[in-house]
Amino acid sequence: MTILTEAVRLTIAGVVQGVGFRPFIYRLACQNGLTGYVKNIGGSAVEVVLEGSSQDIERMVTQISSDKPSAAVIESIEARPLKAVGFREFRIVESDTSSHAPSNIPADMAVCDECMSEVLNPGSRWHGYPFNSCAVCGPRFSVMFDVPYDRANTSMREFHLCEECSRDYGDPGNVRRFHVQGISCPRCGPSLWVEDARGEPITTSDPISYVASRMEDGKAIAIKGLGGFHIACSATDDEVVRALRSRKRRPSKPFAVMALDLRVASKLVHVDLRSEKVLISPERPIVLLEIRKGSPLSPLVAPGLRHIGVFLPYTPLHHLLLKEYPDHFAIMTSGNPPGEPMCIDEACAKDKLSGFVDYFLLHNRKIVNRVDDSVVRFTDGRLSFLRRGRGYAPKWVRLPVKLASPVICFGAMLQNAGAVAFDDKAVLTQYIGDTDEYFTSLELERYLELLVRNYRIDVRMATVKHDLHPSYPSTKMAKDWGRRHGVQPDAVQHHWAHILSAMAENGLTEQAIGIAIDGTGYGDDGNIWGGEVIRCDLRGYSRLGHLSYVPLPGGDLAAMYPPRMLVSLLSRTMDESDVIRFFHRRGIIDFLPHGEDELRVIFQQCVSGSIRTSSLGRVLDAAASLLGFCQRRTYEGEPAIKLEANSREAAPLIEPILGGSDVLVLDTSAIFQELIQLLGRRSQGVLAFSLQYALGRGLAEIARARARRGDRLLVVSGGASVNTYIMKGITDGADERFRIVTNSLVPPGDGGIALGQCLADPRD
Ligand SMILES: [Zn+2]
Ligand SMILES: [Zn+2]
Incomplete structure (x- = not known):
């Protein structure tokens, strides 16, 4: 009896390279007694040709999906019958380099x-x-x-x-x-070695034990890791943490802590099943988790906060080090000079980190591309990105439309990432950082160039997009690229781009109502926006409502000193002498470097018309000052983070009030008057919660009031959409007709804005 030989060609697309996929196919084919070959085509697909009995082929096709390597993602399997040619064995064929996919x-x-x-x-x-x-x-x-x-x-x-x-x-x-x-x-x-702070090699047969014992002595170590340098030191010894803070000129920004395993992590923070899954995932990000009562961590690791960033070792090097180090957990913060990108080579580390550390733990495998650790948190139970780097970048995100021509996007300014897009794919760079710093802005250009090269994008044929803000360094860079390649760049309004980023990753193209909330973004009326309700699709947007405009006294200074924003909000409803009395009574006057004189100047700036803002972030700053949680911002978002950290959920106490006619306005000064009435009658934590909840609820009420029949989608994005209490307010304020859509693949903050820019089609 002869067995009928059948043949089939499978095209399997997805994440199927660099994940052991071809060897996996090889083994399956051998197990099933099939002949043929497997080869990469382009980089997002493999081609498999199988010959054998139809039964065996069928079994193998099922096994491809059920038994695939853990890191592989199969997006599609396409099968085409072929004429059998009589392969005698199964082979892995060399990559087809002729393919331009x-x-x-x-x-x-x-x-x-x-x-x-x-x-x-x-x-x-x-x-x-x-x-x-x-x-x-x-x-x-x-x-x-x-x-x-x-x-x-x-x-x-x-x-x-x-x-x-x-x-x-x-x-x-x-x-x-x-x-x-x-x-x-x-x-x-590759191999490891140790050097001291002067760059003198240390003779030791076991570099890892050597630095583990130095850490025990309270020393700080610069460690060359996977995507860059870390600084590692004790997370329990106050003196050591204080010394690192003063050497790094970092007074209060929290440090991340790496723990040997889940058991050790559970002694520091509350780890539930949901966070456990993320902690041990192959992406292994830093996860913000609530600090346990009685945790052995030094209070200086995350001053004034309820959560710290914890992650598990992601290389054997980190694992071996923490196994040797008796605490089994340590501060592991990125090794960068203030405001500059993390070092990736020895020269940078020795030049820029030797003032912060006592030893270097080095190896001779070159780090080609800088990749910062990713950072995630849970917002009202769902995972959101604060930073998308190692483990996630630069994997692409599918777009809901097929682009006619490639797009290059430069993002915004702080915590920036760029992107390129082609066909139905957008590729974000890894987290780049604050591109108002010169060295960091060069990184944006470098990694955009890398993506342009790898994806063979002809810039002359591409659309170049940037933020509407005329003086962002990324805007200037985009215009420069435009000039160099003879293309006219497009400006995309900041908050529209935020909403589009969430639409992009959720596969949405239809018209939606968006709530975009953050610290700052340039508005099309020249004011600083940041508490916006818009109606939009891929071609444009219209403003339905926003937080009331308030002065931004002193421009950038207003974001640096939260009491300035408090003056701003109070100046709408109180006169100068009332504000002065109030600042004295609450003791906030002490936090203005020049006391009452400064307060008078700020008040005058407010009433004489300075730049105006509808920023939600600035309202949170004012609240953090009023409630005594933060009077000086030493890192991005500090007042808002401390406000959220100190909140206590209760029955909401503040009623949001809407004004305006055509474009609705949520009156933030009125919310502050309500808040002041409640001072001393309820705990600061409950007041903090009520304020954030009222802001979220008020914005959702604008969306509801302006919704038309048929509106179903409420898209929420922007850096402040990671705030649990604001999101609760939005969820409660929106009625059942709305499906609430948020970011889960890219940061809702400015690190994800380039994705939204990719989708914006402002010329249409
Ligand atoms: Zn070997
Ligand atoms: Zn392995």
């Missing part, structure tokens, strides 16, 4: 459990090896010079496979190392 650049992945158990097993040849990795884990984007992800295109090309590693590479039975690009071992891979 764009690649999804693989993101870095945390070390997997199997690699880690080899590192911890005294009998394994990877015992104690800080750079172990396999098909489903290890560095990817951070070591890549170019696509596709082949060893020759990464900084691992410096390290030639030893005999044993070569054998693993060529052994189809070796599930985790067969044809895996980044593998190495202690014989052939």
Whole structure:
């Protein structure tokens, strides 16, 4: 009896490169007794040709979906029947370089459990090896010079496979190392060493134990990691933390803490099932979690806050260090000079970090691309990004439309990321940082250029987009690109772009009502916006309502000193002498460097008409000052973060009041009058909650009042949409007709704004 031979060609698209997918297909084919081949086509798909009995082929197709490697994402499997040609075996065929299909650049992945158990097993040849990795884990984007992800295109090309590693590479039975690009071992891979603060090498046979004991002595160590340098030191010793704060000129911004494992993390913070899943995920971000009562952390790690950022080791190096270090957790903060990007090479570290640290723990694998740790939090129970870096970037996001021509977006200014988009894909750069700093703005350009090169984008054929703010460095950079390549750049209004970012990642193109809330964004009337309700689609927007305009006394100073914003809000309803008396009574006068004289000047600035703002962030600043949680901003968002951290949920006490006619206005000065009436009658925490809730509720009421029949979508974005209490107010204030849509793949703050810019089509 002859078995009928069938043949089929599968095209499998998704995240299928750099994740052990071809070896996986190879093994399945062998197990099922099928012949044919597998090869990469472009970078986002593989082609599989199978020959054998239809039963075996069918079984294998099912197994592809059910047994795929953990890091692989299958977006589609397309099957086409073929005429069998009689393959005699199954083979992995070399990448087809003729294909011009764009690649999804693989993101870095945390070390997997199997690699880690080899590192911890005294009998394994990877015992104690800080750079172990396999098909489903290890560095990817951070070591890549170019696509596709082949060893020759990464900084691992410096390290030639030893005999044993070569054998693993060529052994189809070796599930985790067969044809895996980044593998190495202690014989052939990168190595570690220690230097002191002056750059003198320290002789030690065990660099990791050496620095662990120095940390025990209270020393700070600059550690070259995966995507850049960290500074590590004790998280329990007040003196050590205080010293780091003064050396880094960082008075109160919280430090992230790395904990050896979930058990150790649970001693520091409350870890529930939901946060556990994120903590141990291959992306392994920093997760903001509530500090446990009686936690051994020094109070100086996160002064005045209820949450700290905790993460687990994502390389064997970090794991081995924390295993040796007796606390099993430590401060692990990014190694950068104030205002500058994190160092990625020895020269930068020695030049710029030697004043902060006592030792350097270094290795000889080049970090090609800087990738900061990602930071996430939970907002009213759902995950939101504060920073999208390692583990996530630069994976692409699917757009709900197919673009006619490629787009290059420069984002906004602070905590910025850029993006390129083509077809139905948008690729955001990793988190870049505050691009008002010169060195950081150069990084934006560098990584946009990298994406442009990798995706073969012809800038002359592309649309260039930037924020509407005329003096953002990113706006100037976009205009410069436009001039250089002969294209006319488009300006996209900030808050419209925020709403579009949430629409993009949720696959929405229809008209929606958007609530965009943040600290600052340039409005089309020349004022600073930030508490906006708009109706929009991909082609434009109209303003339905906003927070009332209040003065921004002293411009940038107003954001630096929250008491200034308090004067601003009070100046609408109180006269100068009342405000002075109020500031004395509450003791807030002491926080104005020049006391009453300064207060009079600020008041005059307010009544004589300075720049005006509808920023929600500035209202939160004023509340943080009034309630005594923050009188001086030392890091971005500090007053708002402290206000939220000190809030206590209760029955809401403040009724939002809407005014205006055509465009509705939520009167924030009236909210402050209500708040002042309640001072002393309820706890500061309850008042803080009530204020945030009232702001959210008031904005949702604007949306409701301006909704037409058929309006179903309420899209909420902007940096302040990570605030749990504002979101509660919005959710309660919007009625059941609305489906509330938020960001979950990119930050709702300015780190995600480039995604929205990609989708904006202001010329249409
Ligand atoms: Zn692994
Ligand atoms: Zn080796």
